[in-house]
Amino acid sequence: MNYLKSEEIMELFQNRLGKQAIIDSRIETKIAGIKKNTYQVIWIGVKPNFFKEAVKILVELHYPHFAIISGIDIDKEIELVYHFSIYYGEKGKEISINIFTFLSKDNLNIPTITDLIPGAQTSERETKEMFGVNFEGLPSLPNLFLPYDFPSGVYPLRKDEKGVGVKVSEGDEVKKGE
Amino acid sequence: MMEVSLLEIIGRIIGAIIIAFIGIVVGLFYKGLDRKLAAKMQARLGPPLRQPFLDFFKLMIKENIVPENAVPWIFNGVPVLTLVSALTILFYLPVGSIPPLLSGYGDVILIIYLLTLPAIGMVIGGFASGSPYANVGAQREMVMMMSYELPLVTTVISIGWKLSQVYPQINVFSLEVINNHPIWGLVGPLGFVGAIFLLLTLAVVTPGELSKIPFDVPEAETELAGGLLVEYSGRNLALFSLADATKTIVMASLTIVLFFPYNISPLFHLSGFLAIALDTLFFLVKLFLVIFIEVTFIRVAVARFKIDQVSFAYWVPISLMGLLGLVLIFLDHII
Amino acid sequence: MSNKTYSIPIGPVHPSLKEPMTFHFEIYGERIEKVHLAPGDNHRGIEFMGRQRNPIQIIYLAERICGICSASHPFAFCQAVENAMGIEVPEKAQYIRAIIAELERIHSHILWAGVAAHELGFDSVLFLSWRAREEVLDLLEYLTGNRINYGIFMIGGVRRDITSEQITRIKKTLDYYKEIYGKLEDIFLNDPTIALRTKKVGILSKEEAIQLSAVGPTARASGLNKDVRQDQPYAAYADLEVQAITPEVYSGKVNGDVYDRIVVRLLEIVQSIQIIEQCLANLPEGEIVAEEKLVKLLNLIKKAQGEGIGRHEAPRGEVIHYVKLNQSELPEVWKARAPTYNNLMPWIPMLIGQQIADIPIVLASIDPCIACMDRVTILDRKSGQKNILTKDDLHKLSVEKTRRMAQ
Numbered sequence: 001m002n003y004l005k006s007e008e009i010m011e012l013f014q015n016r017l018g019k020q021a022i023i024d025s026r027i028e029t030k031i032a033g034i035k036k037n038t039y040q041v042i043w044i045g046v047k048p049n050f051f052k053e054a055v056k057i058l059v060e061l062h063y064p065h066f067a068i069i070s071g072i073d074i075d076k077e078i079e080l081v082y083h084f085s086i087y088y089g090e091k092g093k094e095i096s097i098n099i100f101t102f103l104s105k106d107n108l109n110i111p112t113i114t115d116l117i118p119g120a121q122t123s124e125r126e127t128k129e130m131f132g133v134n135f136e137g138l139p140s141l142p143n144l145f146l147p148y149d150f151p152s153g154v155y156p157l158r159k160d161e162k163g164v165g166v167k168v169s170e171g172d173e174v175k176k177g178e
Numbered sequence: 179m180m181e182v183s184l185l186e187i188i189g190r191i192i193g194a195i196i197i198a199f200i201g202i203v204v205g206l207f208y209k210g211l212d213r214k215l216a217a218k219m220q221a222r223l224g225p226p227l228r229q230p231f232l233d234f235f236k237l238m239i240k241e242n243i244v245p246e247n248a249v250p251w252i253f254n255g256v257p258v259l260t261l262v263s264a265l266t267i268l269f270y271l272p273v274g275s276i277p278p279l280l281s282g283y284g285d286v287i288l289i290i291y292l293l294t295l296p297a298i299g300m301v302i303g304g305f306a307s308g309s310p311y312a313n314v315g316a317q318r319e320m321v322m323m324m325s326y327e328l329p330l331v332t333t334v335i336s337i338g339w340k341l342s343q344v345y346p347q348i349n350v351f352s353l354e355v356i357n358n359h360p361i362w363g364l365v366g367p368l369g370f371v372g373a374i375f376l377l378l379t380l381a382v383v384t385p386g387e388l389s390k391i392p393f394d395v396p397e398a399e400t401e402l403a404g405g406l407l408v409e410y411s412g413r414n415l416a417l418f419s420l421a422d423a424t425k426t427i428v429m430a431s432l433t434i435v436l437f438f439p440y441n442i443s444p445l446f447h448l449s450g451f452l453a454i455a456l457d458t459l460f461f462l463v464k465l466f467l468v469i470f471i472e473v474t475f476i477r478v479a480v481a482r483f484k485i486d487q488v489s490f491a492y493w494v495p496i497s498l499m500g501l502l503g504l505v506l507i508f509l510d511h512i513i
Numbered sequence: 514m515s516n517k518t519y520s521i522p523i524g525p526v527h528p529s530l531k532e533p534m535t536f537h538f539e540i541y542g543e544r545i546e547k548v549h550l551a552p553g554d555n556h557r558g559i560e561f562m563g564r565q566r567n568p569i570q571i572i573y574l575a576e577r578i579c580g581i582c583s584a585s586h587p588f589a590f591c592q593a594v595e596n597a598m599g600i601e602v603p604e605k606a607q608y609i610r611a612i613i614a615e616l617e618r619i620h621s622h623i624l625w626a627g628v629a630a631h632e633l634g635f636d637s638v639l640f641l642s643w644r645a646r647e648e649v650l651d652l653l654e655y656l657t658g659n660r661i662n663y664g665i666f667m668i669g670g671v672r673r674d675i676t677s678e679q680i681t682r683i684k685k686t687l688d689y690y691k692e693i694y695g696k697l698e699d700i701f702l703n704d705p706t707i708a709l710r711t712k713k714v715g716i717l718s719k720e721e722a723i724q725l726s727a728v729g730p731t732a733r734a735s736g737l738n739k740d741v742r743q744d745q746p747y748a749a750y751a752d753l754e755v756q757a758i759t760p761e762v763y764s765g766k767v768n769g770d771v772y773d774r775i776v777v778r779l780l781e782i783v784q785s786i787q788i789i790e791q792c793l794a795n796l797p798e799g800e801i802v803a804e805e806k807l808v809k810l811l812n813l814i815k816k817a818q819g820e821g822i823g824r825h826e827a828p829r830g831e832v833i834h835y836v837k838l839n840q841s842e843l844p845e846v847w848k849a850r851a852p853t854y855n856n857l858m859p860w861i862p863m864l865i866g867q868q869i870a871d872i873p874i875v876l877a878s879i880d881p882c883i884a885c886m887d888r889v890t891i892l893d894r895k896s897g898q899k900n901i902l903t904k905d906d907l908h909k910l911s912v913e914k915t916r917r918m919a920q
Contacts (some may be wrong), residue, residue, distance in 0.1 A: 030596060033751030034604050034797055041596070041822065065739065066726045067855070070835045070848035083822060083833060083850075085745070089757075094744030096822060119726030122857050145553040156561060164561075220640040310521045314543075314869055391634050392706060401870050403528050481706040482634025484870040485543060 003087055006040045006095055009061070013044055016057050021050035023102070041096045051101050052111040055082070058097065059116050062086040066113075069123045071131040073159040077102045078131055080110065103133065105160075112137040130157040193279045194269055201268040205423030206230040208466065212426075212474045219478045230423065234416050242412035247308035256303035257410070257417035263295035264424040271431045272357040272439075273461050276454060285353045286334050289432070293330075293387065296421055297323045300396070300406045307409035315405025318485045319389075319396035325492035326386040332500035333376045333383070336507050337361050337436055340369070343511055357439040365510050372506025377437050379500040384429045384472040386492065388422070391477040395485045430468040438464055518546050521869070525554040529632055529873035532882070536872075543868045548861050563847040568594050568814055568836070569807060571847060572666055575834070578849060579882050580661045581624065584617040585827030586834070586849060587666035592747065593836040594668045594844075596821025598813065602748070603800040606670035608792050611749035612683070613657065613665055614825065615785040615792075619690065620649045621828035622778045622785075625880045626701060629775065632873035633710050638700055645693055652686045655679070668810060670802030680793055687786050694783060701775050702763075711771040715863040715875035718769055725858040729830020730781065731879045733759050734774040736767035741826040753791050758784060771878040778880075781828075815842050827852055829880045853882045 004012065006027045014022060023045035029038050046054045058064050067083035081100040087093045103110060112135040114121045124135045125144045132155040142148055146156070155162050210227040217224020244250050267289050269279040278285070297319055304316030341350040344364050348355055361373050386393040397405040407418060442460040443453035483491065518539045525533035533554035539547035559578055563571050568590075575586040588610060595602060602610075623646040630638035650660045656679060657663035665671050675683075701707060717727065722735040732739050740757035742750040758780045760766070760773040767773065804810040820837040830852030839845040856879040863875050 028596070030747070031601070032747045033607060033749055034795070035752050037746060037751035039745045039747070039751075043820075063723055065723075065728075067831070067833045068835075068848065068850040070846060072837060072846040074845075081820075081835060083835065085824075088744040089738040091743050091754075092746055092751075094741075096745065096824070098822065117726065118724050119855065119858050122854060142551075143553070144551075145556060147553065156558070220637045221644055222640050310519060313519070314521065314540075317543075394634065395870065401529065401873055478637045480635065481630070481638075481704070481710055482870075483706070484710065484868055486868070487709060 003093055004061070006042055009042060009095070009097070010044070012061070013046075013054065013057060017046065017050050017053060021047050021053075023047065037092060039092065039094070039096075041098070043098050043100065045100045045102075048101050048103055048110055051099070052113065054099055055113050055116055058084060058086065058099075064097065064117070066117045066120050066123075069120070069127045071127050071133070071157060073131070073157065073163070074102075076105055078105060078108060078133060078158075079103075080127065080133065082113075108133045109136055111135070114138060129155070131155050132158065132162065190279060197268050197279055198265045201265060201424055201427055202420055204462070204465075205420070205427045206234065208426060208469055209423045211466065212469060215470065215474050216478050219474075230419070234419060237411075237416035237419065238413055240412040240415075242414055243409075245308055245409050248409065249306045252302055252306040253409075254414060256299045256306070257414040257421070260296040260299040260303075261417045261421040261424070263292050263299070264421045264428060267292045267428045268424065270353055271428065272354050272435060273431075273458055276458065277354050281352050281354050283349055284351045286338060286351045286356070289353070289428075290327075290331060290334065293425075293428070294323060294327070296425060297387075300418075303410070304396075304406040309409050311402045311404070311408045312406055315396045315402050315408070319406060321485055321489055322386060322389075322393065322396060322492075325489045326383045326496075329379045329492060329496045329500040330383045330387070332497070332504055333380045334436070336372070336376055336500075336504040339504075340364060340507050340511065353435055357435050360439050361437065365507060366513075367510075368513065369507045369510030372503040372510060373437070375499050375503030375506065377433075379496055379503060380433055380436065381472050382496050383492075384433065385476050386488070387429055388426055388473065390473050392480045392483045393488055394482060395488055426469060426473065427465065430465050430472065433468050433472065434461065434464050438468075523872060523876075524551075529876060531628065534881070536876075538864075538869075538872070540869060543870070545864050545867050545869070545872070548864045550857060550860065552857070560847055560849065564843060567811060567842045568668060568838075568844055569811060571844070572668070573662075573664065575849065576662050576664065576666075578851065581621050581882060582617070582827050582829065582832065582851065583662045584613050584666070585825050585832045586851070588614055588748075589823040589825040589827075589832040589834040590836070590847075590849070591666050591668050592823025592825065593821045593834040594814075594823070594838070596823060597819040597836050597838050598668075598817040598821075599819070600669045600803050600813075602670055602803060604797040605674075605799045606801045606803075607748040608796050609671045609673075609675055609801065610666070611753075612675065612789050612792050613653070613663060613671075614827075615788045616649055616653055616656075618785045618828045619782055620646050620653070621880075622782050623649070623697075625778060625828075625877075626697065626775070628880075629771075629874060629877050630701075630707075632877045633707060635707065641700075642697065645690075645697070648686055648689050652683060655682060667802055668814075669804050670800070672802070674801050675796070680796075683789065683793060687789060690782065690786055694779075694786075697782075698779055701779060707775075708772065710871075710874060711775060713768065713770050714871050715771045715867060715878050716769050717859050717863050719767070721862050722769070722859060725862075726855045727830075727859045728852045728855045729827070729880075730774055730777045731830065731856050731859060733757055734767075734777045735769035736761070739831075741824050741831050745824065747824065749792055750788075752795065753788060755784070755788065771874055774878045811842070814838065816840060829853060829882055830856065851882060853879065856881070 010025055010027065025044045028041040030041065031038050064084040064086045065088060067085065070081040072079040079100055079102050081098055084097045085094050086097060087095055110133060112124060114124060115137065122144065124138050125141060127133050128135060129143055129146045143150055153162065154164065156164050209230040213229060214224045214227055244253055270281060270285045270289055272278045301316045301319045304312040304319065337356065338350045340361065341356065341359060362370065365373060389397055397407060402408065407415065410418060441457045443457050448456060518541045521538045521540055522535065523538065524530050524535040535551040535554060537549040538545050559574060563574055566574060572587045572590060575590040576583045578586045623642050627639040627642040630642065653663060654660045656675065657665045657673060665673050717735045719736045722732045722737045736759050738757045738759060740755065742755040743757045758777050760776045762780060763776045804813065817838045818840050823834045825832045832852060833850045835848040837845040860879065867875060
């Protein structure tokens with residue numbers, strides 16, 4: 001199999017998506033063991049409207065292993081980090097690829113990737129429940145992790161007024177680092 | 179017409195009560211032994227021998243819950259039916275040199291019918307309890323019943339047929355008669371092999387009849403959470419546990435009567451009370467061995483089958499084995 | 514639901530499940546037509562709790578995500594924080610981490626073997642294999658102080674050293690497992706009843722495994738050559754030759770059924786023993802932690818900015834943790850993903866078309882860890898109202914829900 005180097009993968013993304021689509025990109029090299037072998041982690045930030053295209057490029061490159069979507073509430077935006085890995089199956093060849101994108105809270109819409117990677121359904125549903133992100137094309141299914149009768153419009157992992165605050169139980173003061 | 183005196187009837191009734199009581203106590207005791215030995219084989223301590231008794235008393239004081247969507251009279255009636263039919267068989271079983279309390283013309287046929295009654299009872303109870311688990315359990319119990327009946331009947335009929343050929347004048351379906359004429363002495367070498375096949379068949383049918391691993395599909399703890407019995411609690415469950423203990427005794431006794439009816443007293447030229455006592459003791463030892471091999475050992479040594487596998491096993495290999503035994507005994511007779 | 518099928522609920526409490534999770538099966542006769550998964554019964558809001566803790570405290574929270582993976586989660590979490598901060602872990606610590614992780618794999622796989630046997634109704638094997646598992650638990654207690662929740666991981670290294678006299682004790686345990694491994698293999702791979710119940714049951718094809726992002730032994734049993742220790746070697750694994758184990762090694766072909774999953778797990782026990790031996794043979798000298806003083810470490814964390822992922826091949830599959838630090842004591846975000854999370858979807862193709870009797874073993878075959886998968890929940894509250902519901906409110910809601918369901 002013909003493996004591309006991390007730099008080449010980055011180039012491929014830049015060429016296919018165009019410069020304006022990419023917010024940020026970097027390659028990290030990590031060292032492990034006595035022999036100081038290395039592995040690489042790629043971070044690519046894309047604009048939401050180019051996101052689906054970025055995943056398509058990845059699928060064409062090598063069907064990726066999808067790990068999870070991490071969501072981060074940053075003031076007016078929600079950042080979604082999709083963790084993928086490609087080129088598994090051979091020693092030391094695997095490259096982790098993290099594609100992140102920022103969604104404005106006024107427009108929390110992102111296309112689903114379940115048509116490309118069906119295994120992403122669980123994670124998309126979780127992100128939908130926890131952050132209120134709407135995945136376009138994801139069938140409307142009952143709550144997966146939250147109770148069925150959970151109030152709508154409350155998203156537990158949001159840090160704003162739509163979240164649940166920091167209070168965990170009655171009489172529990174907000175304490176830091178005990 | 180037979181003359182029946184009042185005294186005899188009263189005697190029979192008292193005898194029935196005593197036998198039922200002893201049967202249950204022995205059954206529960208053997209259940210305790212079975213659990214203890216299984217535990218030892220699994221390298222653990224296991225419950226004390228009296229655990230089945232404790233379980234029984236505990237269940238008796240527990241609340242008896244009838245599910246909302248169950249049919250109460252069927253739901254409550256089935257445990258009684260099951261226990262009574264299992265106990266009734268006891269009255270037809272000879273113990274050692276003690277003749278059975280009741281005996282008539284078709285004991286064995288009656289026993290086969292009575293053996294299906296608890297199973298049918300449990301099926302009805304399962305359907306009546308309105309739980310999906312019990313429902314599946316009841317369906318499986320029906321399939322099981324249809325599967326193991328043929329090999330069971332083949333075994334019994336073969337022996338009866340052989341007896342009828344040797345002694346045309348006697349009532350061959352009486353257990354007492356079968357008990358007095360061991361099969362091994364009546365057959366030649368070919369028939370001997372046939373009888374061994376029949377014994378094996380019965381040994382495999384027994385765990386099925388008793389719903390023990392590997393044939394415990396109707397109850398299957400990890401699949402159906404108790405299946406048929408899932409909705410039963412308190413007194414009803416206690417009655418089922420008694421019925422199970424009694425059935426174990428019954429099935430093991432059937433094996434003994436059909437294949438190992440020998441007594442130990444003639445060896446010592448004993449007679450009278452001492453002979454009866456010794457034979458009874460010997461019977462209990464045989465009972466223990468049979469239960470140990472047919473129930474305890476098998477259930478420790480294998481995994482649970484699936485219902486289609488159980489059904490296949492009984493319909494094809496086990497039935498064939500039984501029929502082969504029958505054919506061999508037949509060939510032995512005509513040659 | 515059509516007239517021909519009927520529905521069976523399994524869970525939240527059921528003998529075949531060791532942890533709460535609900536499944537609704539639609540059954541036709543004995544055959545499964547449809548499966549609905551409803552996890553969430555075991556949510557404890559761990560990621561939410563992590564928001565109020567600093568990374569050093571989170572290690573112990575991560576350890577308690579699951580009792581069995583109590584080395585895997587902190588392993589991945591520490592790696593994520595180290596990657597985010599740019600800390601380099603001393604070589605010896607990397608080796609100790611690998612040793613603990615492999616010991617955990619041995620105990621987890623034997624535990625699974627026992628559970629699988631129980632699901633098949635083969636309780637004798639359950640008792641025997643769990644007895645065999647005690648030895649490695651004793652060793653872990655000897656090395657770390659705890660049977661589970663080892664508390665040995667620290668950001669930048671480990672908290673306890675492995676001394677030369679401890680090495681002899683480890684070798685003794687490895688010898689014990691080498692000795693009994695033959696028996697285990699004989700019981701699981703040669704027993705006719707186990708073969709009868711597990712072959713051609715719960716099949717997951719390789720394509721399905723790839724598309725549904727299956728991980729760990731579940732993926733490898735379907736012939737997917739995937740193991741983080743091999744693909745992206747981290748810590749001490751970078752020095753070792755770790756090969757992802759697929760059933761081909763044993764039987765020459767891949768069926769992707771439950772039997773293959775047993776094969777993979779059993780062979781991984783051997784692999785773990787070999788890895789530990791190699792680690793012991795090459796155990797380097799030196800420091801075991803990059804920054805010994807916790808206050809200083811915490812100050813470093815407070816200054817750090819960056820994000821990192823940590824991946825580790827847990828007994829059940831790949832664990833991935835993502836941490837983002839933002840010059841604060843508390844991490845901006847902490848995301849934990851356990852293997853069962855990804856193995857949730859592969860359950861569906863495995864279960865459809867199987868019999869009711871296969872449900873327990875198929876469910877068990879991915880070695881589910883519901884506690885790992887369900888991590889996030891909060892207490893109920895009405896929208897617009899910041900308070901927690903009182904007991905009376907909850908009671909009222911509960912009664913209402915019961916009525917609603919009864920209709």
